[in-house]
Amino acid sequence: MTLIYPKESLDVFPAHLTPAYKSTIKRSPKQPLVIIPHTLSELTGPVYGHDAMQEGDNDLTRQHAGEPLGERIIVHGHVLDEDKRPVPGVLVEIWQANACGRYVHVVDQHPAPLDPNFTGAGRTITDDKGYYKFITVKPGAYPWGNHYNAWRPNHIHFSLFGHSFLSRLVTQMYFPGDPLFPFDPIFNSVKDAKARNRMVASFDLDNTVPDWALCFRWDIVLRGREQTPMEH
Amino acid sequence: MSEITPSQTVGPFFAYGLTPDGRCEWRPSDVYHWKETVGDNLMTPDVSGERVRIEGRVLDGDGVGINDAMIEIWQADAQGRYASRDPRTRPNTAFKGHGRSATDKEGGYGFTTIKPGPVAGPNRGMQAPHIVFCIFSRGMLRQIYTRLYFADEAANQTDPILALVPKERRDTLIAKREMRGGEAVYRFDIRVQGKGETVFFDV
Numbered sequence: 001m002t003l004i005y006p007k008e009s010l011d012v013f014p015a016h017l018t019p020a021y022k023s024t025i026k027r028s029p030k031q032p033l034v035i036i037p038h039t040l041s042e043l044t045g046p047v048y049g050h051d052a053m054q055e056g057d058n059d060l061t062r063q064h065a066g067e068p069l070g071e072r073i074i075v076h077g078h079v080l081d082e083d084k085r086p087v088p089g090v091l092v093e094i095w096q097a098n099a100c101g102r103y104v105h106v107v108d109q110h111p112a113p114l115d116p117n118f119t120g121a122g123r124t125i126t127d128d129k130g131y132y133k134f135i136t137v138k139p140g141a142y143p144w145g146n147h148y149n150a151w152r153p154n155h156i157h158f159s160l161f162g163h164s165f166l167s168r169l170v171t172q173m174y175f176p177g178d179p180l181f182p183f184d185p186i187f188n189s190v191k192d193a194k195a196r197n198r199m200v201a202s203f204d205l206d207n208t209v210p211d212w213a214l215c216f217r218w219d220i221v222l223r224g225r226e227q228t229p230m231e232h
Numbered sequence: 233m234s235e236i237t238p239s240q241t242v243g244p245f246f247a248y249g250l251t252p253d254g255r256c257e258w259r260p261s262d263v264y265h266w267k268e269t270v271g272d273n274l275m276t277p278d279v280s281g282e283r284v285r286i287e288g289r290v291l292d293g294d295g296v297g298i299n300d301a302m303i304e305i306w307q308a309d310a311q312g313r314y315a316s317r318d319p320r321t322r323p324n325t326a327f328k329g330h331g332r333s334a335t336d337k338e339g340g341y342g343f344t345t346i347k348p349g350p351v352a353g354p355n356r357g358m359q360a361p362h363i364v365f366c367i368f369s370r371g372m373l374r375q376i377y378t379r380l381y382f383a384d385e386a387a388n389q390t391d392p393i394l395a396l397v398p399k400e401r402r403d404t405l406i407a408k409r410e411m412r413g414g415e416a417v418y419r420f421d422i423r424v425q426g427k428g429e430t431v432f433f434d435v
Contacts, residue, residue, distance in 0.1 A: 005435075006234065007434070007435075008234070009234035009236050010236075012234075012236065012238050013238055013239050013373070013374050014238065014239065014240070014373035014374060015373070016372070016373065016374065016376070018373055021241075021371070021373065023370055023371025024371050024372070024373060025293070025371075026292040026293035026294055026296075026371070026424075026425060027292050027293070027298065027369060027370075027371035027372055027424055027425065028371075028372070028424070028425060029376060029424060029425055029429060029430075029432050030293075030425050030426070030429060031401075031429050031431070031432075032434075033376075033432050033433055033434035034396055034397050034398075034431055034432070034433050034434065035396070035433075035434045036393050036396055036433050036434070036435060037354050038435060039351075039352075039353055039354055039359060039392075039393070040314065040351050040352050040353075040359075041306070041308075041314075041351060041359065041362065041364050041379075042364070042435050044306075044314040044315075044316060045306065046270075046306060046315065046328060046329070046330035047315050047316065047317050047328070048269065048270075052269050054267070057267075064263070082234045082235070082236060089317070091269070093249060093250060093269065094249065095245065095246060095248065095249025095250065097245075103245040103248075104248050104258070104259075104260060104264045105244070105245040105247060105248055105258045105260070106257060106258055106259070106260050107244055107245065107258075107300070108245060114260060114261075116263050119248065119264045119265065119266055120248070120249070121248055121249035121252070121266040122249075123269060157240075157242070157243060157245075157246065157249070159242075159246075159249075159250060165306045165364060165366065166435060168304075168366060168375065169237065169239060170239060170240070170241075170242045170368055170375065171237055171238065171239055171240045172240040172241075172243075186240060186241060186373070187240075189240075189373050190238040190240075194235075195235075195238050196238070198235065198237050198238065199237065199238060199240065220237045221234075221235050221236045221237050222236065222237070223236055225234070
């Protein structure tokens, strides 16, 4: 299967320079990007299989002696290409704050407790139907230094590999109805409202497990679609 | 209209998830651990070719080292073959051609790998040996792509991608070779912005 990667699809991505998110000011290229054709080097990409996994890597609540504190949740969905076809064999990696909004990283020193039963990292590979599933706890909101009283909405970081190095995606999954959305420059760096909402999971009652865990569904669409005859 | 999922920044805290054994110090205590999937040493016992080090720093618009960036590289093997799911094109080694390095306190990164061979280019031409770089960091809402070319390759003169880069900026893509203790080291600094800004590609 040969896929193409139209650049127009990237129009919904945030601009490199988004001054409301202050760290972009010194970390965005000023020179115009040089347009190049997609060669073999762009149209191929890393391949990871089940050998990169271990049983339970997708369950963030079972990595320590005890269970983490917080609201247990299931996060699941499908990874699709631009034609909405499932993408199997995608390495999906996640990392997140604990239920108190604290990351297991020495740089995060804000006054919220670490949880000795929660590291906050997980990985899985999508199955033949492009399906992935994680079990974790809902991450808390946390303050950051971008502006006065800045707080990040609850989110889980996602990293994905698709059909090629052009489908590589690092993004964040948000939770529905978060009151912090209007104030977050990272979330709002995506200007198109529909595109922004594609980063928000939906509550999934059908797959919520009684007496055990809430479920959220989040489908992810990666770059890449089949060439139509018109484009030959 | 396409409905792809937008990119968001990797943020400052990715190291424990994506590069747990890398050069970024993240551990608040020994309680926390995670296994690495993708590291900065690409060597496999069965790979052939010249073993090289790739080293450099990632610098921001003030020339300050970015201490929370992640570099990913993607390259062919010494015979110019990319790892693939397709058994017809797949190389006969375990070499994955993909690596990940977090930056350290000074913005330094590094990889141990083999020098790739030339690979097919557009219009039945060939491309000079190169490595694709993809850079992520706090303050980058989307990844940026560039390429490393090797200073000692005559094929750079005819590379179809380098030819698209303004002459005066091509140097930013050429890694200089030096020998250190019998090992070839290619130096490749990435200036995200400002004087000597590295060429990044719109792909």
